[in-house]
Amino acid sequence: MDLWYILGYGKEALSAFDTLAKALGYQKADGKKEDMKELVKALRILLKPTFSLRIGGLSGIVAVSMAAYGAHVPDLQNNLQRRQIYEKGYKMQLLHSVALAHSENCRFPYVTCGLFTLGILLYSGSCYAHALSGNASYRYFTYAGEATLAAAWFSMLIS
Known part of the structure; x- marks a missing residue:
C-alpha cells in the first residue's frame, strides 16, 4: 500500500489500486505483491494526463471555438x-x-509533439488569417504547415 502513496496517488485511490492489482493477478490473496512494475507504469500513463494530451486538448478547444466563430x-x-x-x-x-x-x-515524443504543434499553428493559423483577412499572401505559410505536419506524421511512423 505504501507504494501507491509514494507514487503520488491519494489514500482514496489505494484500495481501488489494490483491488485492480488483485484482479489482474499482480497481488496474491495473502497480500504479497508480485512484480508490479508493468501495472504501475500502465496506471501512471492512464491516470496522469501528459503534456501532449493537454496541448492536444487545448488545440481541440481552439478548433471547436474557431468552427463556432x-x-x-x-x-x-x-x-x-x-x-x-x-x-x-x-x-x-x-x-x-x-x-x-x-x-x-x-x-x-517531444519532437513529434513540437512538429504537430508547429504544423497546426502554421497550417490552420494561415488558413484562418487568409479566410478572415482576404489576404492571399498567408497561403505560403500553409505550405510550410503542410510540410511540418507531414514530418510529424513521419516521426510518428518511425516510432
Missing part, C-alpha cells in the same frame, strides 16, 4: 472560397489535435 462571420458566409479555406483550417486542426494528444506514445 466561423459560422457567424458575415464575410465568410458571403464568400464561398474563403469559407472553404476556413473550414479546412479548423478541420485539419481538429484532426491533428487528436494525433497531438497521442504523441506521447511515440519514440520521440
